[in-house]
Amino acid sequence: NAGVTQTPKFRVLKTGQSMTLLCAQDMNHEYMYWYxxxxxxxxxxxxxxxxxxxxxxxxxxxxxxxxxxKKQNFLLGLExxxxxxxxxxxxxxxxxLSREQYFGPGTRLTVT
Amino acid sequence: ILxxxxxxxxxxxxxxxxxxxxxxxxxxxxxxLHWYRWETAKSPEALFVMTLNGxxxxxGRISATLxxxxxxxxxxxxxxxxxxxxxxLCAFDSTLTFGKGTMLLVSP
Numbered sequence: 001n002a003g004v005t006q007t008p009k010f011r012v013l014k015t016g017q018s019m020t021l022l023c024a025q026d027m028n029h030e031y032m033y034w035y036x037x038x039x040x041x042x043x044x045x046x047x048x049x050x051x052x053x054x055x056x057x058x059x060x061x062x063x064x065x066x067x068x069x070k071k072q073n074f075l076l077g078l079e080x081x082x083x084x085x086x087x088x089x090x091x092x093x094x095x096x097l098s099r100e101q102y103f104g105p106g107t108r109l110t111v112t
Numbered sequence: 113i114l115x116x117x118x119x120x121x122x123x124x125x126x127x128x129x130x131x132x133x134x135x136x137x138x139x140x141x142x143x144x145l146h147w148y149r150w151e152t153a154k155s156p157e158a159l160f161v162m163t164l165n166g167x168x169x170x171x172g173r174i175s176a177t178l179x180x181x182x183x184x185x186x187x188x189x190x191x192x193x194x195x196x197x198x199x200x201l202c203a204f205d206s207t208l209t210f211g212k213g214t215m216l217l218v219s220p
Contacts, residue, residue, distance in 0.1 A: 033208065042212035043156075043201070058208060090155065097205055098144040100158030 001026050006091050006104035013081040013111045021076040021107050023091030031094045032074035033058075033101065034066060036087040043090065049074055050097075081111045116204045118211035125192050126219055132188045133214040135202030139183035144205035147176055147187055150213065151198045159187075159200075192218040 007022045023032065034046040035058075045058030049068040063085060065077045074093075078085060088108050092101040117136045125131050137145060144163045148156040160169045165180040173190045189196055199213040 035210075040212070043203075043210040045208045045210075048208065092156075098161060098163060100146060100161050101148075101156075101203075102158070103155035105155055 003027065004091060004093055004102050004104035006089075006107050008107060009105065010108045011110070013078075013109065015082060015111060017081050018077070018079050019081065019109075020078075021089055021091075021109075023074045023076070023093075023104055024072055025074075025093040025102070026072060027093060027095075027102065028071070029093035029095050029102075030071075031097060031101075032068065033092045033094075034064070034074065034076045035090045035092065036060065037090060037106075038087050046076065046089075081109075083111045085109065086111045116202060116209045116211040118200075118202060118214050120214060121212070122215040122217070124217045124219065127193060129192050129218075130188065130190045131192055131216065132186050133200060133216075135185045135187070135211055137183050137185070137202070137204040137209075138206075139181060141206045142180045142183075145178060145185050146203040146205060147185070148201040148203065149198050150201055156201060187214075189216070192216070194218045194220050 004025045030051050033048040035043040044060050047066040049055045052071040055066045067075045088106050090106050091104040094101045119134050147159040150156040160176045162178040167178040176187045178185045197218045199215045201213045203210045
């Protein structure tokens with residue numbers, strides 16, 4: 001099992017460009033999450049999904065969109081990147097809300 | 113979003129010392145509390161998921177306790193080793209809120 005994978009690992013964008021981060025899990029988990037990690041801020045939830053076809057907003061959803069068309073994939077989109085979105089993005093999945101989350105390796109995004 | 117607080121922010125101990133950290137969370141609408149271990153340049157890995165008041169869980173030299181009525185959990189490490197050096201995160205399940213972590217450094 002690969003667990004949780006994220007694509008790409010690194011990316012540099014110019015302000016205003018768009019991109020999609022892909023998260024994939026092979027554990028048949030219902031729940032998937034996108035977090036951002038910034039120095040001194042810890043992990044903050046951007047969006048999450050409780051099952052295929054569902055998404056919900058987290059603590060910091062502005063400037064991001066997500067889709068969960070297939071159970072194993074959770075996509076995070078930036079329509080018009082801003083320097084404030086420079087961060088490390090982590091995807092995670094879990095069997096249920098009260099079960100441990102399994103994290104991907106992270107995507108380091110820099111917006112110039 | 114209600115706050116999840118962790119203390120101390122960082123801790124430096126010598127090999128062999130025992131140590132503990134605190135996670136405090138809202139005592140209302142409790143569902144579960146998670147502890148994660150996060151080594152530098154890696155991803156967070158789950159240590160414990162705690163759901164019942166009075167829960168005590170153990171994994172090797174690491175253990176955790178839970179008090180949902182007063183809203184806190186303790187993580188203990190007995191006989192710290194250099195490989196225990198990491199950031200320890202707690203997460204409040206009901207709001208999917210993580211604390212900022214306690215960074216532990218264990219010197220040989």
